[in-house]
Amino acid sequence: MRAAVAVAAAAALVTAPRWLPGRVVALRAGVFAKVNGDNVITFPNAEVGPERFQEVYGHPAAGGRSRGAGLSDLFWYWLSPGPEVHQEHLEAGPRYDDVAATTLALLAGRGDDLSARAAACAGRVLDELVPGRAALVRLRDLMMPVWAEFFHELVFGEPCPPGARDLVVGHADDVVTALKCTGLRHPRRRARLTRYLAGRLDDVRVALPGSLTPRERVHYLQGTFFNTAVVQMSEAMAHLLLTIAQHPETVPRLDDDRYFQHVLDEVMRLYPLFGIAHRITTADIDLDGVPHIPAGSVLCFSYPDYHATGYADPERFDPSRWERTSARHAHHIPFGIAANRPCPAWRVAPLAMRAATREVLRRFSAHSTVSHTRSLPHRGPCLLVRHGTALPSRVRTAVGVALRVRDRWEDVGRSLAQLVLGTVMVLDARRLRLAGRYFDEQDHGDGRVAGCPVAHGKAEVAR
Template sequence: MRMTWLALAAAGVLTAPRWLPEQVVALRVKVFEKVNGDNAITFPNATVGPDRFREVYGHPSANGRSKGAGLSDLFWYWLSPGPEVHQEHLEAGPRYDDVARTTLALLAGPSESFATAASRCARRVLDELVPGRVTLVRLRDLAMPLWAEYFYELVFGEPCPRAGRELIVAHANDVVTSLKCTGLRHPRRRAALTRYLATRVTEVRVALPASLSAQEQVHYLQGTFFNTAVVQMSEAFAHLVLALAQHPEVAERAGHDDRYFAHVLDETFRRYPLFGIAHRITTGEIELDENTTLPTGSVLCFSYPDYHASGYAEPEKFDPDRWAHLSAKTAHHIPFGIAANRPCPAWRISPIALRAATREVLRRFTLHSTVAHTRSLPHRGPCLLVRKGQSLPVTTLALIGAGLRLRDRWEDVWRSVVQLVLGTAMVLDARRLRLAERYFATHDTHGCPVPHRSEVTR
């Protein structure tokens, strides 16, 4: 009997990579469903299918950002410091208008300048971090300093000093690691960047919103450019380069064909959307049909992966050629959100910068990776970079590929457990702190302090 139990235990351990991650993910989903609460509705669903997804997403009443959603406490927890002035979470009104104008002013300029800056930053980082003939990297780790330098130049109009880059990378990495529940957040690490930006805030290329306090201006820069921008571009770059590493025929063609590169980028964003769920709170009723109305205060959760997987033949297949006869405007494809409901302000410059930086990689290296490629990218994109003009024996590449694949599968086992434990811990901590709920208890939706009841009755 003892030998039977030992055999079963051994079989469970050896087969864990096949079944444990999936089971842990299911548990994590249940944890986050509890956070959403009973008034949360995920789209597309049986009532609102993919064909009506944009309609509901773009409805004028689907415009609440944070107030009234339990999920907001969790997002604010992950995005702190300064989530109340983060452009994605500001409620509609004068403060949002001021912030949006400033962001667009910083993102304005000729396309060539954005491409040149991305190429320049990529060259500097690749020269520094990948000097050898053969280098094994984690693509997101490689991308972080690249985009830290890029957005520093964009904001301040000058090269990024090493100290600044290190602080930006530490902060952005801390945010994305906690978002993926692979590590806890570190407020002191984030505060170090806040203090640094406070010494530079007067040197920004454009005037910052006068409606924000000096501290809020720092938090706006930190949240918009050195959190969201750096994180999202690093994730996009890692997904794109990993896809090219796993489809060498695509990489070969994308290196010189601009039109095809656009198809590759569309397919990468379709297959691996940067946003998982975008949540909005209804500020009025939304009538779906004569029998169904979404009440005011509903939390609408728009699932990008589910929407991007609908309406395509073989949706799980990575196939850039499908875009030769598809239009991104009419397909189920909203990589930057939708125009009717606050799209990503970097929708124009992101493809330009990504193409320029990726071309620098393709000019220097051939890419090899055998790891699993999922939307969440918790392994940060392990990839072997082999310098052009060099070569490795086929058997060596095969052995390295097998080793990468095996390591990735076993990492996924412990990483899944870590994500469940740390994710649950952060959910509970966010519920304890109630950052969004407490903020809106003392401020109106426009960020103005609400007088205490005793002050009103005096």
């Protein structure tokens, strides 16, 4: 009996990389489902298929951002400090309009100038961080300093000092690590960037929103440009470069702008940066052929599920599909939809990513054998080999095998850590109720909650 148990335990351990991560993902999904509560509707679903997805998403009543959703407490917890003035979480109204106009002003510029700036930032970072003939890197980590410098230049109109870059990267990495439940958040680390930005408000190259207090302006900059922008661009670049590393047949054609756009469209279809976009209905929604949706419902729009519909072999990477399919008319919304707050970087991001990618490929060939999922918890392990370096094929093969084996076993420990840390943060977020307390006070007071991290920042920094 003992021998049989020992054999079974050994078999379970040896095969853990194959079955354990999936089981843990299912458990995590169950934990987060409890956060949503009972008034959640996920789209597309059996009653509202992908052909009605954008119609519901774009409905005027599907515009609530945070008020009334259990998920909001969790997202505000992850995004603090300042989630109440984060552009993605502001409710509709004059303050949102003021903030959105400022964001567009900071992102504006000639396309060739923006491309040149992205290329210069990428070149500097690559030459600094990958000076040798070959290096094993995590692509998301490698890209974060690039976009820290890029957005610092857009905001302040001057090169990013090394110390400031470290603050931005430390903050952005802490946010995305917590979001993926691979680590706990560190408010003191985030507060260092808050203090830096507070001292630079007068240096921002456009007028900041007049409807915000000075502290709220700091939080707006921190959340919009030095959190979301840096994180999303780093994630997008990691997906793009990892795909190129695993599909080297694309490389010879990437100098063609049209083909590059096809590759980018396909990467963002397969690996959309948003898994779920949640909205709260501000009024009833009644559409012909769609079940009645009452006010106060939490609508969860699944980008991966939507992007997987309407295509032949949707799981296959195939840039050529865009030669006969218009991204505008396909089930493809990498930057959201125009009727419901599309990403303000919809124009800047492809230009900057193309320029940065070409800087990478001008210096290196990329090779990777790791798994590639939308959430990218491993941050994109990859071997970069400088052009002109003679790397024997047997060495490259050995590195590929080592990467694959390491990735599979890291996935086991990482999955367990995500389950534990995710549960801890869900419980802590429910205890703090950052969004709930903020809106309670908006309804019954002057917008300030004594001791609330959202209102004052002090309790959050002290944690």
